[in-house]
Amino acid sequence: xxxxxxxxxxxxxxxxxxxxxxxxxxxxxxxxxxxxxxxxxxxxxxxxxxxxxxxxxxxxxxxxxxxxxxxxxxxxxxxxxxxxxxxxxxxxxxxxxxxxxxxxxxxxxxxxxxxxxxxxxxxxxxxxxxxxxxxxxxxxxxxxxxxxxxxxxxxxxxxxxxxxxxxxxxxxxxxxxxxxxxxxxxxxxxxxxxxxxxxxxxxxxxxxxxxxx
Amino acid sequence: xxxxxxxxxxxxxxxxxxxxxxxxxxxxxxxxxxxxxxxxxxxxxxxxxxxxxxxxxxxxxxxxxxxxxxxxxxxxxxxxxxxxxxxxxxxxxxxxxxxxxxxxxxxxxxxxxxxxxxxxxxxxxxxxxxxxxxxxxxxxxxxxxxxxxxxxxxxxxxxxxxxxxxxxxxxxxxxxxxxxxxxxxxxxxxxxxxxxxxxxxxxxxxxxxxxxx
Numbered sequence: 488x489x490x491x492x493x494x495x496x497x498x499x500x501x502x503x504x505x506x507x508x509x510x511x512x513x514x515x516x517x518x519x520x521x522x523x524x525x526x527x528x529x530x531x532x533x534x535x536x537x538x539x540x541x542x543x544x545x546x547x548x549x550x551x552x553x554x555x556x557x558x559x560x561x562x563x564x565x566x567x568x569x570x571x572x573x574x575x576x577x578x579x580x581x582x583x584x585x586x587x588x589x590x591x592x593x594x595x596x597x598x599x600x601x602x603x604x605x606x607x608x609x610x611x612x613x614x615x616x617x618x619x620x621x622x623x624x625x626x627x628x629x630x631x632x633x634x635x636x637x638x639x640x641x642x643x644x645x646x647x648x649x650x651x652x653x654x655x656x657x658x659x660x661x662x663x664x665x666x667x668x669x670x671x672x673x674x675x676x677x678x679x680x681x682x683x684x685x686x687x688x689x690x691x692x693x694x695x696x697x698x699x700x
Numbered sequence: 701x702x703x704x705x706x707x708x709x710x711x712x713x714x715x716x717x718x719x720x721x722x723x724x725x726x727x728x729x730x731x732x733x734x735x736x737x738x739x740x741x742x743x744x745x746x747x748x749x750x751x752x753x754x755x756x757x758x759x760x761x762x763x764x765x766x767x768x769x770x771x772x773x774x775x776x777x778x779x780x781x782x783x784x785x786x787x788x789x790x791x792x793x794x795x796x797x798x799x800x801x802x803x804x805x806x807x808x809x810x811x812x813x814x815x816x817x818x819x820x821x822x823x824x825x826x827x828x829x830x831x832x833x834x835x836x837x838x839x840x841x842x843x844x845x846x847x848x849x850x851x852x853x854x855x856x857x858x859x860x861x862x863x864x865x866x867x868x869x870x871x872x873x874x875x876x877x878x879x880x881x882x883x884x885x886x887x888x889x890x891x892x893x894x895x896x897x898x899x900x901x902x903x904x905x906x907x908x909x910x911x912x913x
Contacts, residue, residue, distance in 0.1 A: 496743060496902070497710070503901035511882055530709060566901045567908035581801065585794035589896070590857070591880040597900050637903055644803070660910070661903045663896075667804040669724055677906050679899040683799070683876075684808050686892040688716035688779045689709070690850055690874045693890050695780035697873070 498539045499566070504529050505536065506562045512555050521552040568596055575601040575635040575659070577650045578642030579609055579620050582665055586641060587616045597637070601629050605646070623653065630657035637661045644668035651678075711752045712779070717742050718749065719775045725768050734765040781809055788814040788848040788872070790863045791855030792822055792833050795878055799854060800829045810850070814842050818859070836866065843870035850874045857881035864891075 508528040512520055522533040529536075540546050540558075543565050547553045563569040574592070576583050579602050586592065587599050602614055603623045610622045621629055629635065638654035640647050640662060647666035654662055661677045664670050670678050721741040725733055735746040742749075753759050753771075756778050760766045776782040787805070789796050792815050799805065800812050815827055816836045823835045834842055842848065851867035853860050853875060860879035867875055874890045877883050883891050 499902050499905050500898060503898045506901075507895065507898075565905070567904045568901055572900075572904060572907075581794045581798035585798055586896070588794065589880070591895075591897055592900070595897050595900070597897065636907065637900070661907050663899055663903060667802070677903060677910075679903055681894075681896060681899055682720065682804075683802070683894060684804055684810065685713060685716045685720075686876055686894055687785075687805070687808070687810050687850070688719075688781055689712055690876060690890060690892055691780045691785060692712050692778070694785075694849065694874050697890075 494542050498542060501529065501531065501535070501539050502562050502566060505539070506559060506566070509555050509559045509562070513559070517555050519552045520555055520558075522547065525553070571596040571598050572637055573633060573635050574599045574637045574639055575603065575626070575630065575633070575654075576639040576641060577603040577623060577626070577654070578640060578646065578666075579604045579614065580641065580643075583639075583641035584614065586639065586665075587614050587618060599639075600633050601635055603629075623650070626653045627657040630654070630659055635659055637663060640664045640666050640670070642666055707755050711755060714742065714744065714748070714752050715775050715779060718752070719772060719779070722768050722772045722775070726772070730768050732765045733768055733771075735760065738766070784809040784811050785850055786846060786848045787812045787850045787852055788816065788839070788843060788846070788867075789852040789854060790816040790836060790839070790867070791853060791859065791879075792817045792827065793854065793856075796852075796854035797827065799852065799878075800827050800831060812852075813846050814848055816842075816863075836863070839866045840870040843867070843872055848872055850876060853877045853879050853883070855879055 505525060508525060522536040526533040526536045546558055546561050574597055576586055576599055587602060592599060602618045602620045603626055604610060604620050605623045609620050612620050614620060636659065638659045640650050642650050644666050647664060647668050647670055651662055651670045651672060655672060655676060660675060664678055664680045667682065672678050718738060721738060735749040739746040739749045759771055759774050787810055789799055789812055800815060805812060815831045815833045816839055817823060817833050818836045822833050825833050827833060849872065851872040853863050855863050857879050860877060860881050860883055864875055864883045864885060868885060868889060873888060875883065877891055877893045880895065885891050
């Protein structure tokens with residue numbers, strides 16, 4: 488694991504995608520999977536699968552493949568999703584509400600344990616998931632009390648930077664930003680942006696070639 | 701453009717990301733950008749930037765870089781986002797509602813022009829964006845009437861496959877699936893899945909190494 492600094496970000500993303508396919512394979516009753524099949528399921532290539540996993544050890548058996556359940560456990564450990572993470576969500580509009588009810592987040596150990604907003608009509612209300620919406624002004628104290636480790640930003644773009652600053656001030660150094668705007672953070676902090684339109688661009692590209700073909 | 705079949709999917713995704721950074725550079729007043737700077741902004745590497753763009757032509761000037769505005773136009777053309785696409789959204793819960801109000805979709809030419817649900821309490825209501833929610837049973841006719849080209853699935857997981865089948869029956873061959881489940885489609889069709897938890901896995905991985913460091 489000391490090589491971690493050299494591991495490409497794309498490898499980590501692909502591990503996450505391999506993991507999802509391994510879950511589905513297990514669900515379908517498969518016990519072993521070849522790098523060829525795993526690559527095909529993930530729209531990748533077998534050499535890449537072997538290289539990605541090779542950064543972390545020898546998980547497969549030559550000519551046989553990978554044990555579907557074992558490999559899931561290995562990847563969970565590598566990604567550190569074999570533990571729970573505490574999330575706080577700021578901005579409880581439609582998207583924030585959708586995330587609070589998202590079945591997959593808690594199933595994967597990403598526990599949304601605090602919800603913040605600045606709208607007095609929302610503050611104090613209880614979400615369908617049973618969380619009381621807190622005043623964004625109380626973010627700092629709540630982060631400390633609940634040991635929030637990851638901040639999720641689902642505010643309108645105009646509020647995103649201010650909310651990011653609040654999280655950083657409260658020493659939450661990892662942010663997931665759904666707001667379609669740029670957030671500036673110090674080098675020590677981590678921001679991942681989710682942009683739905685990147686996938687739509689992919690669809691657009693493919694459709695054009697289909698139509699053109 | 702005849703080489704398109706050989707162009708890696710990852711290249712298309714990166715073009716989309718380059719485009720977003722070029723927009724921000726333009727907003728900040730930059731007229732030219734080097735492959736080094738563009739790579740740095742996109743957390744990639746300069747050789748990859750040059751290779752990705754090289755699939756489609758010679759857009760840069762050696763030693764000077766790329767024209768920020770010209771390169772945006774080239775990428776828009778490559779991705780076919782220099783035109784509008786008509787989207788229909790099925791499942792008007794929190795996430796569907798969030799997408800209907802998402803500023804970036806329409807700004808990028810992805811027009812949400814139809815909203816479907818199977819809940820009689822929602823059907824006939826008008827969304828904040830001004831769309832009347834239609835009965836999912838009318839999807840087929842609506843797709844034809846409004847020339848819907850891309851289907852967006854924001855239903856609960858249990859309904860996702862049935863909705864995908866409805867879109868396919870109506871000859872919508874490109875789907876964007878937000879539902880955390882697997883959708884099976886024929887080879888001729890295109891499904892892109894959006895899984896928020898892949899980005900959270902990335903954060904988890906990075907945080908672990910930060911804590912461990």
